[in-house]
Amino acid sequence: MTNDIKVIEDKFVTAMGSGVAATGHLVAIVQDLAKSGVGGTVASVIARLAKKGDTQGARAVRSIVGTIFVGSKVVKAKDGKLLLSMKDAELDKEALERLVKAGGEKLSIRDTLVKRVKGETEKKEIILPEYAEKLVKRMAKEGFSQAALVAAIQAVKA
Secondary structure (H helix, E strand, O other), X not given: OOOOHHHHHHHHHHHHHOHHHHHHHHHHHHHHHHHHOOOHHHHHHHHHHHHHOOHHHHHHHHHHHXXXXXXXXXXXXXXXXXXXXXXXXXXXXXXXXXXXHHHHOOOOOOOOHHHHHHOOOOOOOOOHXXXXXXXXXXXXXXXXXXXXXXXXXXXXXX
């Protein structure tokens, strides 16, 4: 792997179409930030993703970096550019280890990477009546009636 962080940044932004490849590049970018303490590359990545309209990707990077570098802040400079302030940031080594491990497991940035880095790996217990209520509301927004939903469930062969 190259040590040129700008090359890795470019590869990361290009690889956002493939969440697994992007995760590998993000690991390198975050590890570089941990070593150098300079947040320019991360700020550039967030700005480039936002400019491309990839708000999900930009939000994921912000969340991951914010989890690993507790107290870091993405701020706008007077010239309008984004900066990553590391002034009050503290490195959460366990979160960084979770990111590195997720990268090794080929986990996609488009999947559950943010939750994994945050340490939220437990599945919530499904309470069926509450789940069904949310499902009916969501399907009603899509124009489906409760009767149509029940008929579709009954038609499924388990």
